[in-house]
Amino acid sequence: FPYTTLFRSFFVAFRIPNLLRRLVGEGAATAALVPVVTEYLTQRPRAEAMELVRALWGVGALVVVVLTVIGFLCTVPLVQVFAPGFTGDKLALTITLTRIMFLYLPCIGGAALAMGVLHALRHFAAPAFAPVLFNLAIIPCALWLSDLFDEPVISLAYGVIIGGICQLVCHVPVLLRQQVPLLPRWNPRHPAIRRIAVLLLPLVVGTGIYQINQIVSMLFASLLAEGSVSALWYATRLFEF
Numbered sequence: 001f002p003y004t005t006l007f008r009s010f011f012v013a014f015r016i017p018n019l020l021r022r023l024v025g026e027g028a029a030t031a032a033l034v035p036v037v038t039e040y041l042t043q044r045p046r047a048e049a050m051e052l053v054r055a056l057w058g059v060g061a062l063v064v065v066v067l068t069v070i071g072f073l074c075t076v077p078l079v080q081v082f083a084p085g086f087t088g089d090k091l092a093l094t095i096t097l098t099r100i101m102f103l104y105l106p107c108i109g110g111a112a113l114a115m116g117v118l119h120a121l122r123h124f125a126a127p128a129f130a131p132v133l134f135n136l137a138i139i140p141c142a143l144w145l146s147d148l149f150d151e152p153v154i155s156l157a158y159g160v161i162i163g164g165i166c167q168l169v170c171h172v173p174v175l176l177r178q179q180v181p182l183l184p185r186w187n188p189r190h191p192a193i194r195r196i197a198v199l200l201l202p203l204v205v206g207t208g209i210y211q212i213n214q215i216v217s218m219l220f221a222s223l224l225a226e227g228s229v230s231a232l233w234y235a236t237r238l239f240e241f
Contacts, residue, residue, distance in 0.1 A: 008226070008227070008229040008230055009086070009090055009093045009097055010097055010153045010156055011229050012079070012082055012083045012098075012222065012229060013094050013095075013097035014157075015214070016071070016078055016079070016082055016098050016101075017071065017098070017101050017104050019211050019215070020067055020105055021104075021108050021112075029060075029109075029200065030115055030116040030119060032116075032196050032197075032199040032200040032203055033056065033113070033116040033117075033120070033196050034116050034119050034120050035199070036052075036196050037049065037052060037056075037116065037117060040192065041120060050180065051185070051187075051190075052193075053117055054181050054184055054185035055185055055188075055192070055193055056113055056117070056193070056196075057182070057183070057184030057185070058184035058185050058186040058187060059186075059188050059193055060109060060110070061110070061184055062186075064105055065106060068105045071105070072102050075098050075099050079091065079094050079095050079098055081219075082215060082218060082219060083218070083222035083229075084222060085222035085223035085224070086222055093151060093153075097154065100157040100158065100160075100161065101157050101160050103161050103164075104160050104161050104163075104164040107161070107164030107167065107168045111130060111164070114127075115127040115130070115171065117180060118171065121180070123174060123178065125174075127171070130166075130167040130170050131167065133163060134163035134164070134166065134167055136163075137160075137162040137165075138159035138162075139159075140159075141155045141156060141158055141159030142155060142156055142159060217232055218232065
């Protein structure tokens, strides 16, 4: 493939797990759980707050694993919906990239929960620095691993996974210093979990409206001339910046 086609496939493939990340991770999850965890930390014994955190680990792990499995199994129809203009080898490459990058979702989901807990504990350095590690992982993969694959862009997909792992792992030392338990506990009936779910719903809906606009734009771009998807991706990133 020419490089324009390779990046076109990568941008569409990355959009799918990234959509789920934005809906249930990072901003939405953090905004929903921070006020509840903060309330427990300030108005209740610390032990109760830490039990809430363990319940969050347990429920959050189940959610991201289920989403990852569903996404992996439904990759073909998802790609066909997101990029109806892709056919043949381009479609096959996009499907492969999407399946690889769905493994990014558990990593960034865990990082989002860790970020929310650290924000509630008023620690902001690690959550702010974590996204830098994502880029620091992708760049070496693009430079040094691309020659190992028949399609060089696959190295970027593995860079996304490595970047997600780095984002998750960088929170661990800080959580341990803050004496936050990392062992999850299955307790979906914890009253705070229900409150967080209630707060999360409107946030997901609000975020979803913007993401639906992005999906529709990507859908039309896949039907246009070569390079349209890439141009839209770069323009969106500049707009968000």
